[in-house]
Amino acid sequence: MPGAIHAEGLVKTFGDVRALDGVDLDVPEGTVLGLLGPNGAGKTTAVRVLTTLLRPDSGTAVVAGVDVLKNPNEVRRSIGLSGQFAAVDEYLTGRENLQMVGQLYQMGARAAKARASELLERFGLAEAADRTAKTYSGGMRRRLDLAAALVVSPPVMFMDEPTTGLDPRNRQALWEVIQELVAGGTTLLLTTQYLEEADHLAHDICVIDRGRVIARGTSDQLKARTGGERVEVVVHEREDIAAAEEVLRVLGKGETAVQEHTRKVVVPVVGGAKLLAEVIRELDTRGVEIDDIGLRRPTLDDVFISLTGHGAGKGEAK
Amino acid sequence: MSTMSDSLVIARRNLIRMTRIPEMVLFGLVQPVMFVVLFTYVFGGSMKIGDSTDPDVYKNFLMAGIFAQTVTFATAGAGAGIAEDMHKGLIDRFRSLPMARGAVLTGRTFADLVQTTLTLVVLAVVALIVGWRPGFAESTNVGKILGGFGLLLLLGYAFTWIGALIGLSVRTPEAATSGGLIWLFPVTFISNAFVDSRQMTPWLRHIAEWNPFSATVQACRELFGDPGLSSSGAWPMQHPVWASLIYSALIIVVFRTLAVRKYRSATA
Numbered sequence: 001m002p003g004a005i006h007a008e009g010l011v012k013t014f015g016d017v018r019a020l021d022g023v024d025l026d027v028p029e030g031t032v033l034g035l036l037g038p039n040g041a042g043k044t045t046a047v048r049v050l051t052t053l054l055r056p057d058s059g060t061a062v063v064a065g066v067d068v069l070k071n072p073n074e075v076r077r078s079i080g081l082s083g084q085f086a087a088v089d090e091y092l093t094g095r096e097n098l099q100m101v102g103q104l105y106q107m108g109a110r111a112a113k114a115r116a117s118e119l120l121e122r123f124g125l126a127e128a129a130d131r132t133a134k135t136y137s138g139g140m141r142r143r144l145d146l147a148a149a150l151v152v153s154p155p156v157m158f159m160d161e162p163t164t165g166l167d168p169r170n171r172q173a174l175w176e177v178i179q180e181l182v183a184g185g186t187t188l189l190l191t192t193q194y195l196e197e198a199d200h201l202a203h204d205i206c207v208i209d210r211g212r213v214i215a216r217g218t219s220d221q222l223k224a225r226t227g228g229e230r231v232e233v234v235v236h237e238r239e240d241i242a243a244a245e246e247v248l249r250v251l252g253k254g255e256t257a258v259q260e261h262t263r264k265v266v267v268p269v270v271g272g273a274k275l276l277a278e279v280i281r282e283l284d285t286r287g288v289e290i291d292d293i294g295l296r297r298p299t300l301d302d303v304f305i306s307l308t309g310h311g312a313g314k315g316e317a318k
Numbered sequence: 319m320s321t322m323s324d325s326l327v328i329a330r331r332n333l334i335r336m337t338r339i340p341e342m343v344l345f346g347l348v349q350p351v352m353f354v355v356l357f358t359y360v361f362g363g364s365m366k367i368g369d370s371t372d373p374d375v376y377k378n379f380l381m382a383g384i385f386a387q388t389v390t391f392a393t394a395g396a397g398a399g400i401a402e403d404m405h406k407g408l409i410d411r412f413r414s415l416p417m418a419r420g421a422v423l424t425g426r427t428f429a430d431l432v433q434t435t436l437t438l439v440v441l442a443v444v445a446l447i448v449g450w451r452p453g454f455a456e457s458t459n460v461g462k463i464l465g466g467f468g469l470l471l472l473l474g475y476a477f478t479w480i481g482a483l484i485g486l487s488v489r490t491p492e493a494a495t496s497g498g499l500i501w502l503f504p505v506t507f508i509s510n511a512f513v514d515s516r517q518m519t520p521w522l523r524h525i526a527e528w529n530p531f532s533a534t535v536q537a538c539r540e541l542f543g544d545p546g547l548s549s550s551g552a553w554p555m556q557h558p559v560w561a562s563l564i565y566s567a568l569i570i571v572v573f574r575t576l577a578v579r580k581y582r583s584a585t586a
Contacts (some may be wrong), residue, residue, distance in 0.1 A: 051414045055583075076416040085406035091338040092331060103327045104417040132338060148411070 002062060003028040004156050004187035005050060010059035012045055012211075015290030019045040019280065020056065021211035027189055027204070029155075032182055035191040036300070042211040044084065047160045050189065051081045064156045077105075080149030084160045088144050090134040095126050097133060101148045112151075119310070123177070139170030146177065149308035156208040157181065157188045163197060175200060195300030205300075209308045225307045226298045230268045231279055236289040238263055244290075247282045251275060263291070321418040326413075327427020328574035332399065333432060346395065348438055351444050352387040356520045357384065357512065358448050367514050367546040373384035378454040381445045382466075382538035383511030386531060388441060389474030392434045392508060394498030396426055400485030401494035409584055413502035420578045427478040434474040438467060458543035466541035473534045476566040479573035486580040510548055511535050527552035537562040 005027040012020040019042045027033040031147070045114050048054040049062055052072035061068040064078035088097045089180050095116050102112025120129045123143040128136060132143060142162065149157060162178070163171040178201055182188055192198050198205050199219045207215040215222060231252065241258060244265045247316050248256050252267030259265075276295045283290060336343055339468075340414050357380050362373040400423065421545045443542035452458050485494045508526050509515070515526040525531055527550050537558035539547050 047408075053410055053413050073416055077412060079414065081411065081414040083407050083410055087411040089331065089335070089408060090406075091335040096331075096334060100327055100331050101411070101415065104412070104415045106416060280434075283325060 001025065004065075004128060005061075005063050005189055007032070007046075007050065008059055010046065010049055010061065011048060011057045012054065013057055019209045019265070020049070020059075023052075023059070023208070023211065023213055025189075025206060025213075027187055029187050029196040030182070030185050030191060031203040032178075032188045032201055034198030034205045035189060035208060036193070036195065036205055036304070037191075037208040038193065038200045040210075041208045043208060044160055045211075046192060046208070047081075047189070050083050051079055051158050066306060071235050077152075078154055078156055080152070080154040080157045080228055082146045082149040082157070082159045082162055083117075084164060088133045088141060091132055093130050093132050094120055094136070094144050095129045098147060098151060105152045107152070115151055119150065123147045130231075139166055139173070142166060142170070143173060143177075146174070149197045150181070153186075155185075155187060159187050159188065159190045161191055161193065163192070163194065171197075195304060199300050201238055207304065207307055215303075215307050222300065222303045223298045226303045227268060229271065229272065229295055232264060232266045232292070232294055232296055233279070233283070233290055234262065234264045234292040236263075236291050240288045242266060243288050244283060247279060247286065251279055251282065277301050293304060321421055321424065324418045325424040329428035329432075330421055330425075330465035332426055336429070336433060342511060343397075343433060343436070346391075346433065347440050349391070350437065350441050353370050353384050353387070353442065353449060354381070354444055359510060361512075362411055365513065366517070370545075374449065374454075375545050377475045377543050379514075379539070380512065380543055381450045382535050382542060383506075383509075385438060385441060385467075385470050386473060386535045387502075387506040387511055388437060389470050390477045390502055390531065391435050391499070392430045392437075392474050392501060393477045393484070394495050395433070396430045396478040396481030397485035397488075397494035397498035399426055399430075400482055404486065404584060405491055409581075412496040413581075413584070419582060420574070423479075423482045423574075423577050423581055424534065426482065429480075430473060430478045431475050434471060439468060454508075454562075455542040455545035455547075456540075456543040458541065462541040462543075465559075466538040469534050469535030469537050469541075469559070469566075472566045473531070473562065476569035476573070479570055479577055483573050483577040483580060486542060486577060486584055505529065505531055509535060510546075514546060515548055516550070523550075524552070527555050528548060530554075530561075530569065533558050533561035533565055 003026045007023060007025040010020045010023040021233040023046055025033065028049070031278050035046060036082050037043050045054065049056045050063055050068060052068055052075055055069065064076045064092060066078065068075050092100065098116035098119055099112045102115050103109060106113065125140060125143060128140060129294050133141060136144065146162065163174050166174065190201060203218065205217065205219055205222060206213050231247065231248065235241055235243050239264060244259055248265055252269050254268040256265060256267045272295065280293060358377050365376040367375050367379045379583050383513045409422065481498050484498050488494045488497055508522060509529045509532040510526055515523050518526055527548065533554040536548055536555055540558055548555045
């Protein structure tokens with residue numbers, strides 16, 4: 001059964017740039033898909049197509065059971081969009097913004113008013129409700145933007161880089177809101193450049209680069225593709241590098257790698273914390289003084305670099 | 319989903335914005351008032367209308383021209399407002415909502431119409447203060463005078479649709495402001511608004527006499543009983559009220575169609 005968001009073969013070109021080059025997506029109902037990619041990868045274009053803002057050159061898309069190309073207005077009733085830029089009217093108060101959006105979702109004036117109060121309360125904006133959005137902090141604007149997307153509690157949500165530019169505290173707070181939403185059964189497509197964010201929020205991840213999906217799976221599956229855990233040791237004295245390398249060669253499972261200038265030795269391992277303890281004991285026995293040691297698991301950053309050959313954020317400019 | 323109710327929601331939003339940025343409304347008033355005063359006192363003494371160089375004649379001739387120019391300047395406001403909405407991502411939000419397609423633009427033009435009405439009221443008072451007297455040349459009545467203002471508002475409304483198209487077509491609000499204004503200078507000056515078009519070289523006079531803008535000015539002079547009516551045989555000068563109505567309706571139909579089409583594919 002196709003998911004709440006289902007797209008096949010989406011192509012969109014701008015001049016000679018293929019912003020989308022045959023993208024397939026499927027997001028089962030009630031789950032979160034993280035669309036991960038560098039700037040200019042095609043994430044925003046994909047969201048714009050799925051939210052009826054842009055017509056693709058070819059391909060099909062169904063959102064909430066409705067064909068996006070054939071029946072865009074029907075789709076608009078079932079979706080909420082929270083954009084990369086907080087799209088609120090800064091000269092209107094928080095309350096006026098939400099009331100307006102409610103009325104444009106075709107709610108009656110009274111219902112829109114009640115819903116606005118409810119959302120302002122829920123997003124911690126009740127005190128600022130009657131101030132113009134111009135006076136809001138970045139985090140407050142983002143919350144207001146998200147509240148605007150939730151006015152009709154749409155079953156399908158799209159968030160285009162929801163936490164870009166937010167400080168860690170506000171990012172954490174927004175993550176909590178998003179998790180609450182998903183727990184309530186909302187299907188969510190989220191784009192992000194933050195690997196941590198996708199790791200944290202998404203059930204499934206699609207890595208997209210230059211308009212193509214280059215990998216998909218759960219966070220664990222993607223990490224497994226880049227290899228498992230490894231032990232990293234930084235020795236105190238340069239002369240000890242050889243000794244440390246020998247220890248790791250014996251206990252590790254694979255090639256050791258040495259970085260002379262940082263005095264760092266790395267080896268893939270199997271066995272986790274227990275093995276790490278063993279390495280520490282062995283190094284201690286040999287009298288190797290260490291500055292740092294740790295068990296590292298691959299991050300989505302590592303995944304990204306191994307898939308694209310460049311880090312996130314180093315793609316072509318938009 | 320109704321175009322009218324959605325348009326009213328958007329119009330209300332734009333009117334609230336105007337109350338939050340009163341300086342914008344104020345500047346919109348200062349400029350035409352300045353024109354009235356400058357033209358009346360600087361040019362007033364040296365302008366020849368028909369055979370008269372009487373400053374009182376020019377003053378009464380001038381007002382319809384200033385009124386008409388003022389209403390067309392609403393174009394720039396509409397264009398800049400819509401360009402700003404695009405720039406800020408608000409148009410994306412509106413386009414993702416289940417609302418009537420033309421409502422964002424229609425709502426904006428409604429709000430501009432309210433502002434234009436306010437401006438015209440202030441301007442009419444200033445005009446009366448400096449000595450404009452409806453019925454100066456021909457007799458008139460309240461109905462005719464209101465009819466004249468109605469034609470002015472219709473012209474202003476039509477021009478905001480041109481502004482809407484400009485706002486959707488440019489990349490920045492700044493470009494919309496200047497792009498919305500510059501072409502208005504030739505349109506409003508190559509006309510009968512400030513000088514007697516009979517004194518222009520023939521080819522320029524033809525343009526002036528067929529200029530849609532001139533039709534409204536001529537219609538207002540006729541309805542207000544102002545001096546300096548063009549006696550040209552050109553059809554819009556002979557039937558200015560009809561010409562004004564037809565021109566404004568045509569501008570609305572053409573530019574509304576183009577602007578709404580542009581809106582549907584608008585990208586920030």
